[in-house]
Amino acid sequence: MQKRTMLHGLACAALAAAAGTAMRPAAAEGYPNRPIRWVVPWPPGGGADLMARIINTKAGEILGQPIVIDNRGGAAGNIGTQIGATAPADGYTITFGYSGTLAINPFVYPDTQWKQSDFESVIFLAKVPLTLVVNANLPVKNVKEFIALAKTRQLTFGSSGPGSINHLAGVLFASMTGANLLHVPYRGGGPAMNAVLGGQVDALFMVPVVAAPQLKGDKLRAIGVTSAKRTDVLPEVPTIAEAGVPGYEVSSWNGVMVPAGTPKDVIARLNAAFNKAMQDPQVRKGLAENGYDIEGGGPERFTQWVDSELAKWGPVVKRANLRPE
CATH class of the missing domain: 3.40.190.10 (Periplasmic binding protein-like II)
Structure with missing residues (x-):
């Protein structure tokens, strides 16, 4: 009887494991096997669109599938960001995260239909000073x-x-x-x-x-x-910090996000592809010519950066008394 009970338990465990494997998002197996949509919450021709187009082709080549830019502008970036937040968590929709949408809009538009916890970080792409x-x-x-x-x-x-x-x-x-x-x-x-x-x-x-x-x-x-160090675009111009305002630092920045719940191995695959793409000489040249400082690193680095920027800009937005228009 004990042996029969043990065999029954082992069989149940095996079935549960098989069921768990079957229930995992399909994206985790053989990812990617179709094109990836990159939602950019700004119109074509702007800085966010430019940044995405400098890197999307090379990242797509590394992944083996094209990354297609989907411009969804409007409402200070909230429309496109919401589209990205509510997409299936399978790795086939990624979202362009930007300083305005992620660190400023939460204080200006407290009633948005998306929230920070709707996303998981993929990679910190770059910063550009003013x-x-x-x-x-x-x-x-x-x-x-x-x-x-x-x-x-x-x-x-x-x-x-x-x-x-x-x-x-x-x-x-x-x-x-x-x-x-x-x-x-x-x-x-x-x-x-x-x-x-x-x-x-x-x-x-x-x-x-x-x-x-x-x-x-x-x-x-x-x-x-406004950056902590001088920019190669204007190397002769001092930083505001060194010119008399110690501690002053502002940058526009961006990164890639996916819906919360996206499989960790899919996030790791995307992270590796974007990190590798940003080491490509042509990509680096395109970013440098447009004043971008490459960041990269693991997903947690972008999460930590966004958290620090939220803490920084919340009081500034309050001081400016900004309200939705």
Whole structure:
């Protein structure tokens, strides 16, 4: 009787193991065996779209299946991010995670239909700093002179919209320096750049690759970059920290996410492919030319970074009194 009971138990255990294997998401077996959709929550032609297209072809080659960009812009990135959050957790839909959507929107749009726990990290892709540029007619040549002038009178700074990274870069700068800065929002980076070129606003925080061509004329002056180290795009421009505001650091950043519950071996496969793709000489060249600093590493590194940025930007958003538009 004891032997029969033991054999019955072993048989049940074997059946349970087989059932567990059968119930695992199909993506974990032979992944990937069809194209992968990469949801980018911004329209074509923007910085997020550019970053994704620099790397998607090489990552797809490594995986053996194409990675197809699916641009889903709208609602400050929340529409596309929600699409990614509610996709099947099988590794065939990945989402472009961005500083605005992941670290700022949760405070500006508390009622979004997605939340941080809907995702798991795949990889930290890259960071790109901003450059503080001023209209050439403004009588300042460096960050210290800019701060000093902004303490004697109100200066204006443009942005690509309320809650954008270049808006909050200005809010953080003002809070750390005591500079009297008035925010003037525009509908995108292009109009904001035209405004500082035309003297409608005094200053602008803008990605170096956009600012660099404008510096060749006599209408704009770069006085600092927001990263912890100087950027190769504008190596002669000091960081804002070294120019007089210790501890100041702001960057736009991005990474890849998948829906929560995606098999760990699928996440590991994606992580390895993207890490390898970012070591490709052509990919590295494309990223460097556009001012991106490559990050990479394991999934947990991106999770830790997002957590630290949430802690950083929550108080800044509150200080700016941002509300959904």
